[in-house]
Amino acid sequence: MRTSNKKLKRGRIVRMIGYGALTAVIYAAVFLNQGTVMLYFTKGGFLAATLPVLTAFCISFSHGGFTNYFWQVMGIEASKKKLQQQKQERPVEREQIRPQPRLRV
């Protein structure tokens, strides 16, 4: 039990570092080339308009992943009690019962 917990925590730390590194790369790429980035991103028009929107999507993926694992590593997680309750409240899907052929004598 303790080993699986350790494994889970290590996995979370590894993912946090991975997402964190990706976020750092994106931020560094933008802020180290501010002049060029602002020149193209504020040009206007359809193609230039996709640049800030796409960048925002990339950040939501990388930084969103990082912050998710960050709070998990810090021990701040959703209430397990309530989530279990919600899962129980969902209707249980029934397996479809196939009519079995029966021999009638």
Add this chain to the structure above:
Amino acid sequence: MMQEIAQEATRFIDLNLITVGYLFFVGFVGGMVSGFIGSGGAFVLTPGMMSLGVPALVAVASNMCHKFPKALVGAIKRAKYGQVDLKLGLIFGVFAEAGVLYGAHVQESIKKSFGDAGSNLYVSVAFVVVLAIVGSFVLRDALSSMKNSDDHGEERTAKLARWVQSIHIPGTMVYFKSLKARVSILFIVPLGFATGMLAATIAVGGFLGVPGMMYVLGAPSLMASATELVVAFVMGMGGSFKYALSGLVDIRLVMIILAGSLFGIQLGAIGTTYVKGYTIKFVMGTIMITVLFSRALMIPVYLAQLGIIQPLPELAVTWLKNGSFAIMIFALLLGAFIVLRALLKGMKAERQLTPQVSLKRSEV
């Protein structure tokens, strides 16, 4: 013209450590509130950026562009907790987007006819009227729910919502899991449109969207606040693209705010799993009523600028402006405080409960 404004803005802003720290912190606190009540964290950012010297249009555009990735992360997180009604969010979002476009058009025509002061007065009056009506109703309902709710915190469906759910209009009925009922899309159209219009006017459509889903459609507050994040994502993405077409989005500001707000939105979303529905209503109502006073303070300033009342002394104008901004920050901090307190209290209670449960199990 638009590009000139954007270029001027990028030259204008000096990104020093204080500016970055300020935007990060406001983003973090705003994100926490948004993750909890579905919206409401962004209203401080536009005036906040403007106080740093960012032109109004660039501030609005950058605020909008930070909102949709934040809403996306929050919606995904809360969908994992089973709180999001994607179908309702998407349908609501499409009509809200139409409202945003119309609201922006109304704003532009008011600005053309009455200038900046007229436009500001329109925004402040919209703030005060909507927040006074909806905010007091939400807060009153939250307080009465606190008294009357049972142990499970189940919320009663409002009378209006029961009537809406009972109306059957052939060809327009759609089943929504959050309502556990079929509702005519014709009721969602005006709600979505009004939410979008409010978003284009005061930057927080959720102050109408969430209560609309709760009291008109009959969604529980936890699901309404989570579904609002989907609406904010749809609205925010469309709005951002519209502003980006004119080159008004300052991606550096967006990224700094996002750096803080994505930390905050995760905390706010986690917080919802420890509270009962009425806490969401309580936080929302409290913020709405506090912000109402902030905007009410500014009305005499705009009335004086338009020449409707006698001009105010300069010192009074400065005091009113600073007071208004301070109340806004206070509203956000108050909301964040309630969210954090609920989260920490809930976590502590669950930790105390866990060893007892495991002890009982080991005894068995």
